Amino acid sequence: MFVDRIKIFAQAGKGGRGCVSFRREKFVPKGGPDGGDGGRGGDVILRADRHVDNLANLFYEPIVRAKNGGHGKGKKMTGRAGADKIVNAPAGTIVWPVQEEKRPTPINREQASSAQRPTSNSDPIVDLTRDGEEFVLCRGGAGGKGNVHFKSSRNRAPRQYTDGEEGEEGYFLLELRTIADAGLVGYPNAGKSTLLRKISAARPKVAAYPFTTLHPIVGVIEFPGYRRATIADIPGLIEGAHRGLGLGHEFLRHITRCQVLVFVIDVAGSEGRNPVEDLQNLRREIDLYDPTLSDRVWLVAANKMDLPNANKNLDALRQRFPKISIVPISAAKGEGLDVLKQALASYCSSFLKLEMLHIYRQVKALRGVDTFVVTKEVQNAEGFPFDDLEVIPKRRTNLLVHGWLKFVERRPPIVYRGEYQTLDSLLERHGADLMHIYFGHTGVHLLPFIEQWDKPCVVSFHGADVAHKPEIKDYPGKLRRLFNAVPLVFARSQSLADRLIQLGCPPEKLRINRTGIPLNEFPLVDRQLPRDGKWKVVQACRLIPKKGVATSLRAFAIFKKDNPGAEFFIAGKGPLQPELEMLAGGLGIARDVHFVGFLPQPQLLDLYASSHLFLHPSEISPNQDQEGVPNSVLEAMATGLPVVATRHGGIPEAIDHGRTGFLVAEEDHVGLANAMQLITSSPALLKRMGEDAHSTVVERFEQDAQIYQLESFYEEAIAMNGAAEPVKSKPIVEIAPQFAERLPVE
Structure with missing residues (x-):
């Protein structure tokens, strides 16, 4: 239900009354008055919240009251202040005072909210336009005075006190006027909602009957140059809307x-209308x-250009309005909208393995590009659904080539040369302006295509693709070719960027794009301490050498000696x-270690x-494979789990030692166990570390901020395509010499 106009009754809390009390203590003579004052009543506060899009919350709570203040107490103690009542409202809410004899009831409040209008001589008392802006609608009453205030030389035992003041109250009309940079105006079925769906992430209802949209819907459009704009889909108007016909006032005010x-404008006249008359x-x-409103900037979107008679009517429209910008479009087919969004191809050789959830989140969250x-290869389609998915078909000749390369030369390719033409056709059909290649070794296999394609490509490295790869001949040399071929x-992570520089990547080409965590999916959890020492330890990862699970098992065996009720979930x-299960059995902890799978x-x-x-003692594998910033570490931190990990790769960029967790040396299971014992021995430390861990993810790894930065990198890469010289931007990475000795030497 969408509510954009409602009347409410607001009442602030009453102040608590003062206390009559006298000092009475053992072995002390009777003392004088010590009655404390009453507590202040709570305020009724309006707060603009960008996460709220209408006033429906007040439809179910039209009477808003704050808490009363507590009464004063003896020993001159002031009563508890009443809790404020905070009412969240969407940005763009205007508040007027109104007169009403009766308070609204559930029966008549909807009718009253739509019919009630502010008096002609009344001015709005507040206009909430900024997210987080607050306004005190009704102030709470002051607390009464205790008898200590009435003591005098003539009356040393006063029994007077005062009641608390009444809180402010009143009737108010709240009206929402949508805040947007641009508004889509038109008759019903002109295609406004379809247009908004095409150019933004908003999903208004689209149907073949008029008045499908019954309330304003706001979408966000990403423009080149890292700019954003909001656009509102206003419900369809009819003749006489300015007089209020067809809810005209309810729509026009937005x-x-x-x-x-x-x-x-329906330029094809598909509803039997005349486009020129419609615009007039x-x-x-x-x-x-x-x-x-006539002085505002305006333009015309000539929609439904894919239908008959559209071109003829477009000429007539341009003759009648020669000085107005008229843009011919087809919202249904997405034609004419290229100026608003760039097309991006996300190349991932397999979409998608279970451990690559972070890639799926990133691709799904993109809003500024099509x-x-x-x-x-499509894997786990039910877990990673994606609408616009292009699968390169396998060629029959590939089977023989694949067998030769895999079993004779021992280097199976990810991409075959015969697939380049198919890839080129897909990109041309979608009008791709840029291709983002996930994983560096995939970029190496695509090198011939990258060097010949007339559009730019970018490549992202995730950790394993920086390690030595014996199955790819001259991998470091091909990486240097790749660095030269992409903008x-x-x-x-920063540590990963340091290794790429050591491998020959120009620092001015490197950009840090961290994993983004959707905080709405990983909220902060209020954890309770376990009973009887039944601590629950967890590690989430693939069971491969660099994850250090064997170190976790050895540390847990030590930790369990002092905490026999503890359990470890992997x-x-x-x-x-199989090897890890045998190790757990050899350490005598197999009964309390649970391998639960993905x-x-x-x-x-x-x-x-x-x-x-949460444990994650990563370590460098024999082939020099190391982590960026593990996604599972960030997810655990987002929920408020303290993390014990190692000083490895990009992990120190996420975990502040001693604040959000502890870091130990690689393969140091004793240090890991000591850190676990230190955290669990202090409930205050456990709680503080969990809260700080969540705050760190909010500040550094929030998904929306990372996506916005990634989309700006896309725009930068597109702008660099065809430039006479590479864009010289300030390097955002620094060389870390400590990684130089770990790089493979060819």
């Missing part, structure tokens, strides 16, 4: 804040409602599982919520 008016009538309705995925290179699968996100969240510690 465009009063728009700086630009976009008139969406719409302009007249706007002018009659509010003459100041994204489609190119892959050779930008993405790294998940969420993940991998080739080392878990769906709801079950993984439940495991995080019920756990108390």
Whole structure:
């Protein structure tokens, strides 16, 4: 239900009354008065909240009251202050005072809220336009005075006190006027909602009947140059809207804040209308409602250009309005909208393995570009659904080539040369402006295509693709070719960027794009200490050498000696599982170690919520493979889990030693166990570390901020394409010499 106008009754809390009390203590003579004052009543506060889009919350709570203050107490103690009542309202809410004899009831409040209007001589008392802006609608009453205030030389034992003051109260009319940079104005079925769906992430209802949209819907559009704009889909108007016909006033008031008016016209006349007359009538309705709107910047979106008669009517429209910008479009087919969004191809050879959830989140969260995925293999489609997915078909000749390369030359390729033409056709059909290649070794296999394609490519490195790869001949040399062929290179962490520089990547091409965590999916959990020492420890990862699970098992064996009720849950699968199960048996902890495999996100969240510690003692593998910033570490931190990990790769960029967790040396299971014991021995430390861990993810790894930065990198790469010289931007990475000795030497 969408509510944009409602009347409420607000009442602040009453102050508590003063106390009559006298000092009475053992072995002390009778003392004088010590009655404390009453507590202050709570305020009623309006707060603009960008997460609230209408006033529906007040429809179910039209009477808003704050708490009363507590009464004063003896020993001159002031009563407890009443809790404020905070009412969240969308930005753009205007408040007027109104007169009403009766308080609204559930029966008549909807009718009263729509019919009640402010008096002609009343001015709004507040206009909430900024997110987080607050206004005290009703102030709470002051607390009464205790008898200590009435003591005098003539009356040393006063019994007077005063009652608390009444809180302010009143009737108020709240009206929402949508805040947007531009507003889509038009008749019903002109295609406004379809247009908004195409150019933004908003999803208004679209149907083949008029008045599908019954309330304003705001979408966000990403423009080149890292700029964003909001655009509102206003419900369809009819003749006489300025007089209130067809809820005209209820709709028209939402465009009063728009700086630009976009008139969406059915230029094909598919509803039997005349496009020229439609535009004239719409302009007249706007002018009659509010003459100041005629001075706003406006343009025309000539929609439904894919239908018959559209071109003829477009010429007539341009002849009638020769000085007005008229943009021919087809919202249904997405034609004519190229100027608003760039097309991005996300290339991932397999879409998608269970351990690559972070890639799925990133691709799904993109809003400023029109994204489609190119892959050779679809995995776990039910867990990673994606609408615009292009699968490169396998060629029959590839089977023989694949067998030769895999079993004779021992270097199976990810991409075959015969697939380049198919890839080129896909990119051309989608009008791709840029291709983002996930993983450096995939970029190496695509090198011939990258060097010949006339559009730019960017490649992102995630950790394993920086390690030595014997199956790829001259891998470091090909990486240097790759660095020269692309305008930008993405790294998940600073430590990963340092290694790429050592491998020959120019620092000015490197950009740090960290993993983003959707905080709405990983909320902070209020954990309770376990009973009887039943601590629950968890590690979520693939069971491969660099994850250090063997170190975790040895540390848990030590930790369990002092905490016999502890349990260890390992969420993940991998080739080392049989070996790790044997190790747990040899350490005598097999009964309390649970290999639960890869878990769906709801079950993984439940495991995080019920756990108390998270382990991730990563270590450099024999082939020099190391972590960026492990995604599971960030997810655990987001829920408030303290983390004990190692000084490895990008982990120190996420964990502040001693504040959000503890860091030990690689393969140091004794140090790991000591850190676990230190955290669990102090409930205050456990709680503080969990809260600080969540705050760190909010500040450094919040998904929306990382996506916005990534989209700005895309725009930068597109702008660099075809430049006479590479764009010289300030390097955002620094060389870390400590990694130089670990690089493979060819």
